Amino acid sequence: PASAIERAKQPMRRYRPFMDGGPTMAAIFSPGDATNPDGSPARFPTTNRGIAIRLGADQNAGVLFDTELLRYTAGWTGGFAETIPEREDERAEYRSHIQGVVQFTLPEGRGGREIRQSWDDPRPKPLGPLPQWHGRYRGHWRGKDRVLLSYNVASTFVRETPSLNRYQTFQRDIRVGPTHQTIELRLASDEGVHAIVSDNPHVTLHKEHGFVFVRIKPRSAYFSFSVGLSRDRPALEPAPDFDALINQFSSQ
Numbered sequence: 001p002a003s004a005i006e007r008a009k010q011p012m013r014r015y016r017p018f019m020d021g022g023p024t025m026a027a028i029f030s031p032g033d034a035t036n037p038d039g040s041p042a043r044f045p046t047t048n049r050g051i052a053i054r055l056g057a058d059q060n061a062g063v064l065f066d067t068e069l070l071r072y073t074a075g076w077t078g079g080f081a082e083t084i085p086e087r088e089d090e091r092a093e094y095r096s097h098i099q100g101v102v103q104f105t106l107p108e109g110r111g112g113r114e115i116r117q118s119w120d121d122p123r124p125k126p127l128g129p130l131p132q133w134h135g136r137y138r139g140h141w142r143g144k145d146r147v148l149l150s151y152n153v154a155s156t157f158v159r160e161t162p163s164l165n166r167y168q169t170f171q172r173d174i175r176v177g178p179t180h181q182t183i184e185l186r187l188a189s190d191e192g193v194h195a196i197v198s199d200n201p202h203v204t205l206h207k208e209h210g211f212v213f214v215r216i217k218p219r220s221a222y223f224s225f226s227v228g229l230s231r232d233r234p235a236l237e238p239a240p241d242f243d244a245l246i247n248q249f250s251s252q
Contacts, residue, residue: 032097071111
């Protein structure tokens with residue numbers, strides 16, 4: 001057999017491009033050759049800690065969740081994502097491109113805030129998690145046809161599951177924990193995008209400074225609502241039973 005020195009001289013065998021990661025892919029993501037609906041190149045910043053989530057009945061669409069800034073950087077149709085050949089950095093992290101037509105982006109700032117805070121990235125350098133009092137990613141669960149994300153916005157607990165519903169609307173079904181402060185979730189740049197929110201007295205939809213966001217009023221108990229984004233007329237499907245969904249993941 002080859003010695004350790006001989007094995008060290010051999011090219012590294014990269015298995016990631018041949019792996020089926022199921023409904024998610026974790027990597028450093030950039031737009032690659034993805035396009036906008038008008039055929040122009042898609043543009044959004046590199047997502048250093050991204051989770052691409054497969055969506056749609058044919059699994060041929062996706063969203064990219066930034067676990068550092070707690071935002072959906074992009075949503076697209078007509079493909080999923082690919083690992084860039086031979087692009088593994090010194091930390092053994094893979095770099096990937098999304099594939100398809102980008103339907104919405106959130107190219108700057110973070111995805112949630114307490115209303116007195118700024119949308120701007122508060123980190124001294126654009127790497128690593130947000131300061132604890134701004135928000136924190138808690139993890140995700142993967143099921144057969146759903147992915148459940150968990151994070152905090154300031155001190156408010158949030159769980160949500162994304163989907164591309166039968167109306168071709170990017171839908172986010174969101175459950176928010178008790179909160180004594182008003183929080184906001186930024187959804188997307190409003191350029192060419194239409195938004196909808198389910199009927200809930202505690203949640204209102206807003207557009208301001210080129211972005212779409214929802215404002216969530218203080219409440220002493222858990223509650224759920226849904227939001228949707230589409231280039232056409234958005235429509236929502238009934239939200240899943242969150243208790244049943246959480247129990248499903250807990251029993252795996």
